[in-house]
Every structure is written in structure tokens, then in C-alpha cells.
Amino acid sequence: MRNRQILDAALAVFSERGFEAARMDDIAARAGLSKGGLYAHFRSKDEIFEALLRRALSPSDLDLAALRAASPDMRHFAEAFVNRLYDDLMRPDALAVQRLLVAEGARIPHLTAQWQHDTVEALVAQLKRVLARCVAEGNCRAGVATRHPWLLLAPVAYQVLWQLVFGKADDAALQSRRREHIALVRELLA
CATH class of the missing domain: 1.10.10.60 (Homeodomain-like)
Structure with a gap:
């Protein structure tokens, strides 16, 4: 508390x-x-900033293997995965921390590098393992998305950047972009 x-x-x-x-x-x-x-x-301030990054930007409880296991097929997995990304990264507190990260990241490279390693790279590695298993089991096809899973994160990163630069998108536009992101993931993994 x-x-x-x-x-x-x-x-x-x-x-x-x-x-x-x-x-x-x-x-x-x-x-x-x-x-x-x-x-x-x-x-220290560094320790506080690191805790802010972890709290707001780390979907630390995002277990993609469990999410995949709970999804009856890849279509449902794509939807659950994308919805979770948007729910985690588009919260007002997460956006405020991302704004700080963009503004202050160059001043605190050790913290941003640690966050990148512990969060972004860890999420991409986890996604790569889940997708490799899906390919091995015949649930999705090998392709650019399974070789470079960071591509599946790019649309939400774009949306975050949009929010930071232009301000809050209207809800209809945000929901449309979320649906299009889901469709893209489904198409790349079909």
C-alpha cells in the first residue's frame, strides 16, 4: 500500500x-x-523510477504459454494477446510513465536499458517460444511473425506513440485499431 x-x-x-x-x-x-x-x-530516485517502469509497463504476470493454453485456437489467442497488450499499455498511468521514458530515457540509460532487457526483450523471447511451439504443433504457420515476433507488438507501440504525440484518440478509433491489430496477428499466424 x-x-x-x-x-x-x-x-x-x-x-x-x-x-x-x-x-x-x-x-x-x-x-x-x-x-x-x-x-x-x-x-534513490533511480530505484523509484525503476519501480515505476516495472509497475506500469511490465506485463509481468503475462504468461503467454498459459494464455495460449487457455485459448481454444490461434484466433482466440490472437484476440486475448492483443487485448491484453492494449489493456496494459494504454492505461493512463502506463501512458504517463511511457511519456517519462521518452522524455527522460536518454538521461537514465541504465534504467531504460534494464527495462528494455527485463521487459521488452523478455516479452519478445516469451512470445517467440510460444509461437515456436505453435508451429511445432501445427497450430500456426512459420513465417515472418514467428521468426520476428516483435512485429506482432508493433501496432500497439504505434498506438502508444500516437497517444503520446497527439493525445487521446477517440474511443472508436482506438477500438478500430485494436480490431485491426487482432486481424493482423491472426493473418500472420494463420
């Missing part, structure tokens, strides 16, 4: 001031803690 309160406060402070200008004092005050109370939970 306290960590969530601290991370919510940190997100607000980082969003208002940027990573470099934010101070631990500001985060503590926003969270309603003393500076010592904040340090009892996090040792």
Missing part, C-alpha cells in the same frame, strides 16, 4: 518536473511522508 502511494506521488512529481529536477523531498512531501520514511522504502 505504501509503495503504491509513493509511486503515485513520484509519477506526479516526475511528470510535473522531469526526472532530473525532481527531488526525493518533493516525492516524500507528495506521498505524505518524511524524507526518512521515503528512504525506508526506496534508496
